[in-house]
Amino acid sequence: MSQHELQSTARNASGSTVDMKLEVVVIPVSDVDRAKEFYIGLGWKLDVDITKGDRFRVVHFTPPGSHCSVLFGDGVTTDKPGSVQGLHLVVSDIEAARTALISRGVNVSAIFHDVGGVFHHAGEEGRASGPHPARTSYGSFAAFNDPDGNGWVFQEVTERLPGRVRDGTTFSSATDLASALRRAAAAHGTHEAVSGERDENWADWYADFIVHEQTGEPLPT
Incomplete structure (x- = not known):
């Protein structure tokens, strides 16, 4: 499908753009029960745990204040457990978010920022200790993994990029x-x-x- 065709499918009969809201991210895990206990321990909301037969199970969690959820289970993905990296969780106060997870027994990295930029990149090369010196929005991070090694990143956002928020002002909490x-x-x-x-x-x-x-x-x- 061409780029033009993709753009066309995103428009309704009146010609306006159709909202496409990210709903679910699938993460691969090796032990569903272990993963379930981990995400319960984060304080995330367990939405469903559905089993059909011996080969299919879906577990669905939503982080606090998030409109997007995560899904894992049996028979839901062929990806290697632990292969998903860089899943970003936006927080308004990275120190409070990190402290909250540590209090729940989660191993969270020290807060860091990227040298020469405000956007997180893969790996630890180029990281500098502490929040961004100017406390720039999008510039401060902390990381943690689930039991399989799927990688999560806290990112502190206090001011959105131009045009990032549409249709009014909303807050997740x-x-x-x-x-x-x-x-x-x-x-x-x-x-x-x-x-x-x-x-x-x-x-x-x-x-x-x-x-x-x-x-x-x-x-x-």
């Missing part, structure tokens, strides 16, 4: 919303200090700040 409000409050305090007067429309200012932050537009000052 009350914690993320609270973090956004704290960032807006701090920025608004600076705004009032510069203007030298109290802003009676602070709620509108907060809302504008949060929308601009999520859509990647220049932040109000």
